[in-house]
Amino acid sequence: MELTADRITRQYKNKIAVDRMSFTLTKGVTGLLGANGAGKTTLMRILCGILVPDSGTVTCDGMGVETEEYREMLGYLPQEFGYYPEFSGRDFLLYMSAVKGLQKTVALKKTGELIELVGLKDAARKKVRTYSGGMKQRLGIAQALLNDPQILIMDEPTAGLDPQERIRFRNLIADIGKDRIVLLSTHIVSDLEHIADRLMIMKEGRLLWQGEWNAGAGDLEEFYISKISDNQ
Amino acid sequence: MLRTIYRFELKKLFCSRVNIIALAGSVLMLILLADSSIAEARPVSREAAEELNGREIDGQLIDELKPALKYVNGTTVMEITGEYEKYVPVMDVLDVMITSIDEDIDLTEIRENGLYERREQELVQRLEIQGLTEKDKEFWMKRETMVQKPFVYRCHRGPGNLLRAFQALGFFILLLSAVGLSGSYARESADSMNQLLLCSRYGKKELYYIKLAAGFTWSITAALIVFLSVMIPYFSIYGLEGTGEMLQLVKPMSMLPCTIGHMLVVYFGIYLLAAVLFAAVTMLLSVITQNQLATICGLMGYLLIDLFVEFPDRYSLLQKIWLLRPNAILMNSGFSNYRLIYLAGRLFLNYQAAPVLYAIIVIAALLIGQRKYKRLQVGN
Numbered sequence: 001m002e003l004t005a006d007r008i009t010r011q012y013k014n015k016i017a018v019d020r021m022s023f024t025l026t027k028g029v030t031g032l033l034g035a036n037g038a039g040k041t042t043l044m045r046i047l048c049g050i051l052v053p054d055s056g057t058v059t060c061d062g063m064g065v066e067t068e069e070y071r072e073m074l075g076y077l078p079q080e081f082g083y084y085p086e087f088s089g090r091d092f093l094l095y096m097s098a099v100k101g102l103q104k105t106v107a108l109k110k111t112g113e114l115i116e117l118v119g120l121k122d123a124a125r126k127k128v129r130t131y132s133g134g135m136k137q138r139l140g141i142a143q144a145l146l147n148d149p150q151i152l153i154m155d156e157p158t159a160g161l162d163p164q165e166r167i168r169f170r171n172l173i174a175d176i177g178k179d180r181i182v183l184l185s186t187h188i189v190s191d192l193e194h195i196a197d198r199l200m201i202m203k204e205g206r207l208l209w210q211g212e213w214n215a216g217a218g219d220l221e222e223f224y225i226s227k228i229s230d231n232q
Numbered sequence: 233m234l235r236t237i238y239r240f241e242l243k244k245l246f247c248s249r250v251n252i253i254a255l256a257g258s259v260l261m262l263i264l265l266a267d268s269s270i271a272e273a274r275p276v277s278r279e280a281a282e283e284l285n286g287r288e289i290d291g292q293l294i295d296e297l298k299p300a301l302k303y304v305n306g307t308t309v310m311e312i313t314g315e316y317e318k319y320v321p322v323m324d325v326l327d328v329m330i331t332s333i334d335e336d337i338d339l340t341e342i343r344e345n346g347l348y349e350r351r352e353q354e355l356v357q358r359l360e361i362q363g364l365t366e367k368d369k370e371f372w373m374k375r376e377t378m379v380q381k382p383f384v385y386r387c388h389r390g391p392g393n394l395l396r397a398f399q400a401l402g403f404f405i406l407l408l409s410a411v412g413l414s415g416s417y418a419r420e421s422a423d424s425m426n427q428l429l430l431c432s433r434y435g436k437k438e439l440y441y442i443k444l445a446a447g448f449t450w451s452i453t454a455a456l457i458v459f460l461s462v463m464i465p466y467f468s469i470y471g472l473e474g475t476g477e478m479l480q481l482v483k484p485m486s487m488l489p490c491t492i493g494h495m496l497v498v499y500f501g502i503y504l505l506a507a508v509l510f511a512a513v514t515m516l517l518s519v520i521t522q523n524q525l526a527t528i529c530g531l532m533g534y535l536l537i538d539l540f541v542e543f544p545d546r547y548s549l550l551q552k553i554w555l556l557r558p559n560a561i562l563m564n565s566g567f568s569n570y571r572l573i574y575l576a577g578r579l580f581l582n583y584q585a586a587p588v589l590y591a592i593i594v595i596a597a598l599l600i601g602q603r604k605y606k607r608l609q610v611g612n
Contacts (some may be wrong), residue, residue: 042611048431050610073431082423086247091240098236107236142253143428 001061002026002153003047003181008056010042018041018053019205029177031192031213032185033224040185041079043202047183048076048087051061060151072101075149077140079156085129089120089139092128093146100147107146107207114142117172119165133160141169151181170195193220201227234438241446245412246453254411255454258404259461264272265400266465269393281387289322289329290382291344303429308339322385329383332568341537346383355487359555359570363545368572371579378489379480388474390466391492392482395419397462398499401455402506402562406535408454409510413447414527416515417605427610440605444515444598451511455504483567488581498583499562506558509590516597518603553603556586 003025004054010018017039034040045051047058049065058065060073083092090111097107118138122129131139137160144152157173160165166188174195176182186192192199192213201209201224209227213220245251273526285294300316302309308330309314310323327345330337333354337347355376359369420426429435434442475493479486488495510531517527538559544552555569561583573585 025300045427045610048427050427050430054610066436068433068436071431071436074431076428076431078424078427080424084244084423084425084427087240088241091243094236095240096320097431098240099429099432099434099439100233103233104236107233147433147579148254 001150001181003058003060005047006056008043008046008053008058010039010046010051010053016205018046020056021205021207023057023200023207023210025183025198027177027179027181028197029173029182029184029192029195030185030200031197032195032200033187033189033192033203034185035228036187037204038202039205040202041155042205044076044078044153044183044185047153048074052160072094072147072156073150075144075147075152077144077157079159081140083128083131083136083139085127087128088125088188089128089131089135090115090124092139093142096143097146102147106176110146110148114145117145120143134162134165137161138165145176149180151183152176153183155185156187158186158188166191189221189224196220233434234442237434237439237442238446241438241443242449245416245446245450248412251412251450254408255457258408258454258458262397262404262458262461263465266393266397266462269396270465270469273389276367281321283318284385285324285387287322287385288382288390289347289385291342291346293322294326294342294347296338298340303338303340306336308337313358321387325383325385325481325484332484345382351484352376355485358485358568361545362570363548364570368570371572372487372570375489377488379487380478380489383478383480383484385482386474386477386481386491387470388477388481390470390472391475393466393470395482395496396494396564397466398503399559399561399564401435401458401462401503402559403535404458405451405455405503405507405509406559408458408533409507409514410528410531411452412450412454413511413514414518414526414531416443416447417518418522418524418527421608422524424610426608430608430610436606440519440602444512444601447511447515448508451507452504455507459500459503487570488566488567502558502561502583502586505587505590509594512594512597515536516601517606519601522608527529528534553589556582556589558586558590561586 004022005023007020007022008018009020011018021043032040032043032188042051045054047065049058050072060070063070084095087095093111093114097111102110115121119139120135120138122144123135128136128139137157141154141157144154158169161169170191173182173184174208177195177197184192184196196213199209199211199213297310297316297319300311300313300319302311310319312320314377326339329351330339333351337350359372364372415422420429429439442448450554473495474481476491479488479492479495482492483495513525514531517530518524521527521530538557543554545551552571552573555571556573571582573580573582575585576589
């Protein structure tokens with residue numbers, strides 16, 4: 001399976017958020033690095049089909065991102081989003097399961113599994129408004145995984161997680177990435193160091209560098225800074 | 233799955249604190265409104281009402297009342313003392329008639345069928361002012377001949393008060409739609425939930441319709457609850473008596489030969505359709521603006537226009553359409569609109585034509601909303 005972006009561009013008024021980016025994502029974890037305002041979130045939204053590029057196309061094995069089939073195999077965790085305060089964590093996951101098209105029995109099973117996986121078992125029936133930031137983030141991760149997505153796009157997924165949870169989550173992503181396309185953006189470079197198979201570095205809407213990344217290749221932070229500096 | 237989404241959409245609406253407070257507040261206000269109209273009503277003993285039941289409201293009855301009547305500062309008032317206490321129920325009807333025909337009528341001067349002659353003169357004048365064609369006038373005069381005269385008094389306080397309450401109900405259902413449904417699409421945008429929903433399998437198409445269904449359910453349920461909050465006090469105190477009596481006991485200037493009960497059913501139907509109409513328009517605004525406050529402001533703006541704007545007679549077509557809006561039909565003076573609507577060569581009364589207009593608006597709102605929803609994007 002391949003997710004292909006072909007010369008995609010998106011402009012907001014006077015700012016080009018994504019500038020003629022072309023790349024192909026295959027199975028494995030791809031880390032997306034870039035400073036704030038580099039265009040990472042805009043790129044991810046375009047890949048999820050919730051933002052239409054001004055030009056260019058995104059396809060998955062020839063299938064457009066606007067199709068129901070594509071959405072069926074997509075999991076997305078945005079950087080920030082609200083929850084329904086009147087819902088419990090379990091309600092929220094059941095609701096998202098239904099919107100994602102999961103059968104009721106599958107939804108119940110999957111919800112139970114994911115609640116356990118993200119460590120929210122004791123709080124599952126509590127209202128989301130009582131959750132801490134970290135708990136909400138874990139609930140967000142759980143919803144992204146509900147439909148066993150073949151394409152998983154996560155925008156700053158480790159934000160708000162404590163160090164122990166971050167390590168647990170990193171391992172989980174590495175495991176998922178073995179046979180799926182995972183695109184993960186973060187500003188915490190160490191989160192990617194050990195799990196990323198590929199890297200994409202963005203600056204001011206442009207794709208500065210992309211290529212394979214080997215965990216033993218050295219310090220990722222230094223590598224990232226050197227790439228950014230080379231371009232200045 | 234779709235049923236599960238519907239169930240959760242209902243939960244969003246019915247468990248929302250703001251919606252619960254708005255609904256509870258509306259119920260409370262309407263109960264107080266019903267209670268105050270009951271408290272303000274002149275007390276009537278059941279025996280007195282039963283004694284008058286079936287009495288024609290004619291010159292003879294007015295003559296019996298005359299010793300207790302006085303004409304003070306352009307108003308006919310009755311001194312409710314002693315033997316005249318029993319005439320209170322019929323005086324209530326006479327008060328409504330006088331107010332509807334001409335507030336300056338001096339009842340102490342009225343002889344025999346003078347009151348009905350004044351009513352007919354007023355009706356002819358109104359048909360003239362409203363610019364009705366000869367054919368329209370003929371239509372109404374034919375119906376007027378079918379209205380029994382003199383009017384016959386029957387107890388009708390329960391259904392009569394309920395019929396008058398529809399004016400307030402129409403206002404409350406607009407308010408509840410505005411508060412309850414303004415966020416149905418806009419809130420997803422404000423809370424950034426659109427990001428998750430629009431990239432989910434059913435989030436781009438099916439969710440739009442399910443949200444609509446949940447919105448209509450909210451609006452109709454709210455309409456039924458506020459209706460019951462008025463109906464229960466009136467019917468538990470006054471009973472159902474009077475449902476089968478002539479409409480003119482409540483709306484003296486109506487030329488429709490029908491009963492209060494008949495008109496209650498018609499009004500109830502218009503009221504429920506209004507709930508659907510307001511829900512559809514609110515949700516359309518919610519999709520278009522993606523802003524809850526802007527949606528509420530839009531609807532409150534409409535409410536102000538509804539209350540204060542009237543089209544002059546020279547814009548006949550616009551005026552006819554404008555008078556089909558729910559609150560124009562449900563308002564107490566709605567019966568004094570005699571303009572008729574011609575559709576497909578047939579002639580319709582305003583409450584017969586209104587559902588057609590509402591259906592057109594609802595369908596148009598759904599289609600425009602769907603088109604807009606389909607094109608929704610995040611972050612632009």
